[in-house]
Amino acid sequence: xxxxxxxxxxxxxxxxxxxxxxxxxxxxxxxxxxxxxxxxxxxxxxxxxxxxxxxxxxxxxxxxxxxxxxxxxxxxxxxxxxxxxxxxxxxxxxxxxxxxxxxxxxxxxxxxxxxxxxxxxxxxxxxxxxxxxxxxxxxxxxxxxxxxxxxxxxxxxxxxxxxxxxxxxxxxxx
Numbered sequence: 001x002x003x004x005x006x007x008x009x010x011x012x013x014x015x016x017x018x019x020x021x022x023x024x025x026x027x028x029x030x031x032x033x034x035x036x037x038x039x040x041x042x043x044x045x046x047x048x049x050x051x052x053x054x055x056x057x058x059x060x061x062x063x064x065x066x067x068x069x070x071x072x073x074x075x076x077x078x079x080x081x082x083x084x085x086x087x088x089x090x091x092x093x094x095x096x097x098x099x100x101x102x103x104x105x106x107x108x109x110x111x112x113x114x115x116x117x118x119x120x121x122x123x124x125x126x127x128x129x130x131x132x133x134x135x136x137x138x139x140x141x142x143x144x145x146x147x148x149x150x151x152x153x154x155x156x157x158x159x160x161x162x163x164x165x166x167x168x169x170x171x172x173x174x
Contacts, residue, residue, distance in 0.1 A: 027073070028173040030064045036146040036163045037085070038098075044156035049094075054147040057100075057165075059138050068171035075138045076168045077131040082122035086160040091116050096150025098124065098163070100134060102142055107133040111150070116159055124163070138167065 038053040060066045082098060092115050099108040107130035111122060124130070137144055148161055 026173045028064075028068060028171045030169055030171075031078070032059075032062045032065055032167050032169055034059070034062070034144075034165045034167075038146065038148045038161040038163065039158070040148070040161070041158045042152060042155050049152040049155050050150070051152065052147070052149045053161075054145060057144040057146060059141050059144065064171075065141070065169060068169075069141050071172040072139060072141070073170045073172060075135045076170075077126075077134055077165065078168055079166045080124040080131065080134070080164070082124050082161050082163045084116050084118055084120045084122075084159055085162045086158070087116055087118050088159065089154070089157045091157045091159065092153040094151045094153055096148060098122070098148045098161070099146070100137065100163075101145050101147075102137050102140060105133060105137055107131070107137065122161065134165070135167075 034057045036055050036057050038055060040051045040053045042049055042051055060069060065072070092113060093111055094113065096111045096114070097108055098111070099106055101107065109122075109124050109130065114120075114122065126132075146163055
């Protein structure tokens with residue numbers, strides 16, 4: 001009978017030990033902001049006013065994303081805005097495309113007849129599921145390419161388009 005009691009007490013103690021050693025991971029949620037500046041220079045003697053500018057975003061440049069990179073469960077895009085931050089003259093964007101991509105996965109927005117001015121916003125909506133594509137792209141943790149191409153109505157102008165993405169990230173806690 002004593003052996004049975006000692007066995008039960010031993011099993012109970014072992015159960016407490018195992019339960020105490022297992023770590024309960026809770027999700028960690030944090031916000032990230034990524035900024036990409038696209039600088040466009042159209043020369044004065046341009047025969048064509050077409051342009052192209054590109055840059056990259058490194059998702060791991062955010063301290064929390066870097067810390068939890070292997071444990072990220074999801075990205076949720078909260079806002080995505082493109083705005084003109086610098087401009088040297090009056091210009092109209094006759095047509096253009098802004099894209100964010102990795103290899104074959106691409107989110108893109110097209111524009112026509114946009115008058116550019118400092119502070120002007122360029123719509124980067126989710127009408128075609130672009131934000132869902134961005135969630136997929138950023139979830140890889142790899143470099144994201146950001147590019148704008150287009151045609152303006154004049155040459156001899158420089159402008160900068162700033163793309164700002166704000167997202168909520170969920171990761172397994174440590």
